[in-house]
Amino acid sequence: MTQKLSAKFKLWISTENREGVFGDGKWRLLNAIEDKGSLKGAAEYLGISYRKAWGDLKKAEAGLGIKFIEKTRGGRYGGKSVLTADGKNWIKAYSNFRLDIKKKVEKSLDIFLKKISNENNN
Numbered sequence: 229m230t231q232k233l234s235a236k237f238k239l240w241i242s243t244e245n246r247e248g249v250f251g252d253g254k255w256r257l258l259n260a261i262e263d264k265g266s267l268k269g270a271a272e273y274l275g276i277s278y279r280k281a282w283g284d285l286k287k288a289e290a291g292l293g294i295k296f297i298e299k300t301r302g303g304r305y306g307g308k309s310v311l312t313a314d315g316k317n318w319i320k321a322y323s324n325f326r327l328d329i330k331k332k333v334e335k336s337l338d339i340f341l342k343k344i345s346n347e348n349n350n
Contacts, residue, residue, distance in 0.1 A: 235337040239326060249291035254284055255322050258315055261297060267309045294318075 240251025260270035271281035289295055296315035300308045311319070 235333045246291040254288045
């Protein structure tokens with residue numbers, strides 16, 4: 229095989245009542261809010277509308293029963309958003325969870341590639 233193969237995956241967490249309550253998109257959104265200091269700045273950075281960002285955030289908060297951000301309304305100097313302790317904990321825990329899953333997927337891909345390589349050589 230001349231090309232290096234890699235496995236890609238999408239990861240999300242669901243509750244009994246709600247599909248996709250948290251996943252890579254909401255994780256990226258929280259990271260961007262932390263980095264940019266506002267929901268508006270995060271939405272612009274991610275290339276999504278403010279309305280979508282706000283809606284996604286509200287769905288996650290409602291589905292999980294937690295508050296991810298504290299918002300300060302705009303004004304002369306603009307508004308800001310800061311992550312709550314829960315928001316920071318979710319970023320850290322999800323980052324570790326995602327990394328763990330990624331390592332397992334890569335290991336599984338290696339096993340798969342060895343199996344098909346062995347079958348092609350027989």
